[in-house]
Amino acid sequence: MYELIIIGAGPCGITASVYAARKKINFLLISPDIGGQAAWSGDIENYTGYQFITGPELAKKLEEHIKQYNIPFKEGETVTSIVNADDFFTVNTDKSSYRTKTIIIASGKRSKELNIPGETEFKNKGVSYCATCDGPLFTAKDVAVIGAGNTAFEAAIQLEKIANKIFLINIGSRPTADEILQEKANKNKKLIIFNETRPIEICGEKFVSSIKINYQNSQKVLPVSGIFVEIGLIPNTNFSKNTEKNDKSEIIVDANNRTNIPGIFAAGDVTNVKEKQIIIAAGEGAKATLSVFDYLTRL
Amino acid sequence: MNKKVKVFSTPTCPYCIHAKDFLRENNIEFENIDVSQNQEKAQEMVNLSGQMGVPVIAIDETIVVGFDKNKIKQLLNI
Numbered sequence: 001m002y003e004l005i006i007i008g009a010g011p012c013g014i015t016a017s018v019y020a021a022r023k024k025i026n027f028l029l030i031s032p033d034i035g036g037q038a039a040w041s042g043d044i045e046n047y048t049g050y051q052f053i054t055g056p057e058l059a060k061k062l063e064e065h066i067k068q069y070n071i072p073f074k075e076g077e078t079v080t081s082i083v084n085a086d087d088f089f090t091v092n093t094d095k096s097s098y099r100t101k102t103i104i105i106a107s108g109k110r111s112k113e114l115n116i117p118g119e120t121e122f123k124n125k126g127v128s129y130c131a132t133c134d135g136p137l138f139t140a141k142d143v144a145v146i147g148a149g150n151t152a153f154e155a156a157i158q159l160e161k162i163a164n165k166i167f168l169i170n171i172g173s174r175p176t177a178d179e180i181l182q183e184k185a186n187k188n189k190k191l192i193i194f195n196e197t198r199p200i201e202i203c204g205e206k207f208v209s210s211i212k213i214n215y216q217n218s219q220k221v222l223p224v225s226g227i228f229v230e231i232g233l234i235p236n237t238n239f240s241k242n243t244e245k246n247d248k249s250e251i252i253v254d255a256n257n258r259t260n261i262p263g264i265f266a267a268g269d270v271t272n273v274k275e276k277q278i279i280i281a282a283g284e285g286a287k288a289t290l291s292v293f294d295y296l297t298r299l
Numbered sequence: 300m301n302k303k304v305k306v307f308s309t310p311t312c313p314y315c316i317h318a319k320d321f322l323r324e325n326n327i328e329f330e331n332i333d334v335s336q337n338q339e340k341a342q343e344m345v346n347l348s349g350q351m352g353v354p355v356i357a358i359d360e361t362i363v364v365g366f367d368k369n370k371i372k373q374l375l376n377i
Contacts, residue, residue: 055313056317125350133312133313134352135309136309136311137309137341139338162335
């Protein structure tokens with residue numbers, strides 16, 4: 001039986017782990033990857049102590065930090081469910097199962113999917129959730145970006161350097177991205193914006209060849225090789241059915257990172273803490289472990 | 300017996316960077332193929348893996364899609 005299981009190894013889960021190691025708590029860290037969303041970030045210039053660091057470099061630093069403490073880490077494992085018993089929890093993963101007295105959920109967020117026909121079938125076959133990663137594979141091709149917020153426009157700006165034509169597909173009547181990004185993207189004549197447009201279906205044979213859209217109430221087919229889905233993020237909470245959540249599916253925590261279930265704590269982007277920042281997630285992770293420590297001493 | 304390792308990557312993809320760092324840390328020699336600079340090689344990667352996501356890691360004849368650390372460890376006995 002562990003005293004604590006930390007779910008997630010982004011900046012939040014790793015900070016929680018470092019604090020747990022220093023408090024000599026008997027714990028386990030479980031995560032499919034290291035670095036979380038930070039590993040996907042471009043340039044980071046607001047994490048104090050580093051005037052400038054890239055996402056992958058910060059992920060590396062986080063990894064080094066847990067190695068220094070010999071933290072027991074189940075890397076490559078995904079938590080599938082949490083089962084409550086009278087005085088302990090069972091954490092089930094895709095590979096094993098573990099018992100623990102307390103849990104910190106620091107599982108962060110992931111890209112939201114469109115949920116339209118063809119999306120799953122053509123994942124990595126033209127459908128991408130990371131323009132930074134996969135963009136260069138669409139050199140001189142026509143592509144669509146779905147979304148109209150900051151990440152969608154950032155993706156469009158990246159793709160303008162690579163692709164031929166870029167169709168930006170926006171459900172709303174006007175884009176919501178910062179003006180400065182919109183201006184930058186619009187400077188390039190490659191960008192064509194479709195407002196009040198809904199993607200309906202992704203089509204192709206082996207790879208994506210087109211996207212069906214509903215453009216101002218009439219159907220239209222855009223021939224594209226790539227579709228970049230940039231419609232925001234959702235919290236990774238599928239495994240945690242019983243914790244109370246807000247309308248964004250974020251786990252509701254109090255000022256000490258406690259959820260509605262005694263013994264389950266949550267921290268970072270997966271929670272209702274309003275600001276989603278690397279430095280805030282890290283701070284919340286530290287807070288959560290200190291709350292757990294306090295909780296364990298009272299058991 | 301050294302296995303032949305090729306990494307199809309783009310310079311901007313975080314998981315490509317992680318994959319290459321991981322190989323270097325384990326003293327595995329590999330050939331890095333930047334598919335953003337070479338259309339032919341990009342097509343080769345698509346043909347080999349049947350998909351368009353990076354990284355793709357070829358270990359001898361075996362194709363690993365994405366930075367699947369456990370599979371790479373297993374294939375390279377590290």
